[in-house]
Amino acid sequence: MARGPSSPVFLERRSYRRRRLQDAQRLLPVLGMLLWMVPVLWPTRDETGHVTMSAAIYYVFGVWCLLIGLSFGLWRGLKRKVDEGTEPPAGDP
């Protein structure tokens, strides 16, 4: 997330918030990947303390809803920030 040499060192509060929202957006798939890989750690049928299917369904779909909700929230937040802000959306990868 390196900025170009011409970028200012400090940003005004609104741009700062927008950048942090973008960071969150970038990290969201990492969070999703981690949460969805948790079932790999669960004990399976033959092992003790196995998980029931209904719990697994609740977990996988719960994570799904969480990610969708966060993604939606970030989209709304960024959209509002972009609408408010005069600065064009940042183009740095």
Added chain:
Amino acid sequence: MASLNLLVGVSLVYVAFLFAVAFAAERAAVRGRSGWLRTPLVYTLSLSIYCTAWTFYGAVGYAARSGMEYVTIYLGPSLVMIGWWWVLRKLVRIGRSQRVTSVADLISARYGKSNTLAIIVTLMAVVGVTPYIALQLQSVTLALSIFSGPPDAEGLNGLNPLSAGFWVAGGLAVFTVLFGTRNLNANERHDGVVIAIAVEAVVKLVALLAVGIFVVWGIAGGIGPMMERIDASALGTWELDRSRWAALTVLSAAAFLCLPRMFQVLVVENDDERHVQIASWAFPVYLLLMSLFVVPIAVVGLNLLPAGSNPDLFVVSVPLAQGQTGLAVLSFLGGFSSATSMVIVATLALSTMVSNHVVMPIYLSLKSGGASMSGDVRNVILLARRLSILLIIALGYVYYVLSGGSGALAAIGLISFAGVAQFLPAMLGGIFWRGATRLGALSGLCLGFAIWVYASLLPSFGQDAVLPASFFEVGPFGINWLRPYAFFGIDGMDPTVHAVFWSLLMNTCVFIVVSLLTFPKPLERLQGAQFVNVFDHSGQARGWHASVAASEDLMIMAQRILGASEAQALFRTAAREQGMTGHLPEPTPAFLERLERELSASVGTATAHAMVSQMVGAASVSVEDLLAVADESAQMLEYSSQLEAKSAELSRTAGQLREANEKLTQLSVQKDAFLGQISHELRTPMTSIRAFSEIMRDAEGLSVAEKTKYASIIHVEAIRLTRLLDDLLDLSVLENGQVSLNSATGPLEAVLDHAVITAQASGDGRLRVTRDNVAGDTMVTTDLDRLGQVFINLITNAQKYCRAAAPHLEISVHADAKRLAVEFRDNGTPIPDAARALIFEKFARVAEGDGSGAGLGLAICREIMARLGGDITHVPQAAGNVFVVQIPRRQVLAGQ
């Protein structure tokens, strides 16, 4: 029970309805009312072609066999969409700025518009997607077989699966040709197709949700009882092949990006980058809904239906078994929708690739005239696309027949996924790593693909079908570590995971290593920079050096590819933008790039590049050539700037020489004039001296007064001669540096006083001399006599040459840290510019005065001042002249 004929009828009506929708959408688009066609909702729904008939029917079967594993197929795409910021954003931007038409086009364009690469990616895509198309045929045929009644005594279905598959394939082919190849430009986007698949997306979602709701609330009696039923069933405990869970999530994510049909809807049909952001949460919602009821349907199907029923068909067979024929038909239509939309978009995408990257280059190279032959190429392209569609569906049918239509749907789908996932390293490497090279991509793709064919595709036909069974037991030719399911002797890996792991690993490694070892061509490097830094500059690669291209030829070519009216409009707009009135614009590089982009939307990047290059020069001008030219010009530029500097220096010297020459000429003229003058000057006194001395010698009876008068005349004339000779001598001494200076310190004012008195003594007294700003205590240390001589000369000059009615000389002193400047300002006629350069030269005489001067005064002054370390200059004025005598300060001491 619904008869087969009814079902076929319903399907036909449904297809007709889709046609109507597509047709209406295209009409609306033509009329410019396409706003509602391109909403984020339609974009999101069009992505749902990811959910094919495999997903629709197969997911339930998958769940019935392997529990929750089916969900990985949806998790990967969900992660890709949620992480749109990383890859999709860049892909979409690149797709738009480079006018990419397909995944093959993207990879080819990134690696230097390489047609070899495009052909290989196209072939790989065709081979990779073929099982997928077979899968659609198989699911629709299977679903039809459910309606046709139970198997008869010989164990055969009432429906012959092969002939049914054939008819389904034929129907899909006709449908796709009619839908997809009505217009040519892939980037004009298929409005009709997109709307149709959006409608189909709704139909399949509604159908699956309807079956799910019926199962949960209609059969099981709510969510709680349903969950109890699930926990009590055979699927009730968590069971997982851990490697498959991770590998399939990654694989589905990769396939989501690489599948030609997904690339088509994600990138090519994308109308607005903001739609991707909305789809980033909306499409996961769609996927969630599509997978929500899969386990309940599977569990209820396993409970209700007799053992041995095909779980792939529970979505249809469960409602049918419950007597819900309407729901079953809706469910069938959902699956049918999934199959048709997938086949349409997949074959469209593939046919674009085949016609752009395989057929057109061959066709163009066969035609001797290249791109400039006569006839409308558009028909050729359309025909190529239609034939490609038929070919691809035929291949799918052949695979369906060969594989026996028996494998589980999910397994076939995963083979396909693994095949297209081979594009991923080249694609991601291409958009994130500038060092990725064409050879790297080529070798990675080929190796990955070969491993996939060997370890995944060929074994899918069954042992001994293509690969002999011995391969699986002892390896090919007894090479143990090359067994298709156990590379390097590592046994026990799941075959799918095994194929995905080794093919992608080898692919990536070879891609990176070869990229590191090879050196990219200039065009690759240009394109690489464009792709990787697409957000920094969304401009186009600079390519054409255009002056040789004839606009007319370009026009003829463009007409055949874009269509006459479109091409004319394009050229007219360009001409207008260039400020020209005609129909043909100048073939500027900018225009050629634009034309190439327009063409590439129809025939692909590599072909368009080749066509324009054929037009632009008699021989094709490659970017390498251009870069070479650019290098040369840079060198020449440097050389010429050196030359320029030298020539500027020379011309400066020449100017100085000319000036010197002019001066010399003038001086020579003056010298001649002076010689005449000095002869005259010498001769006049000599004549009088001779005449009067002769009178005094020869005449008798001269009075004393007369004698005295004549003697005085002789004396005066002799003095004049002496003065003239003194001056000449003085100057000669000064110029030769033989003068000795008697340095002394005295007040400046005294020197001035003496000079004024001395000068005025010999004048007519008309000149009024005033002094200003002369501090009495200013002391000078210099040769005071010589300085006085300069002052006297200047005052005398003013006396002699000032032609004003009331001649006036003002003497003023200005002191600064380094110098003391004495100004002599008179109110006479200014010295003309032409003469100014010469006044300090010897023998120079500006005005023809009284003849008493020999033009040596100022020359002597200058010499004296130079000896004293000072300077004398003339400053031009509007009226009058100013002579400034500058005396160096080190010889000036302040008084006590």
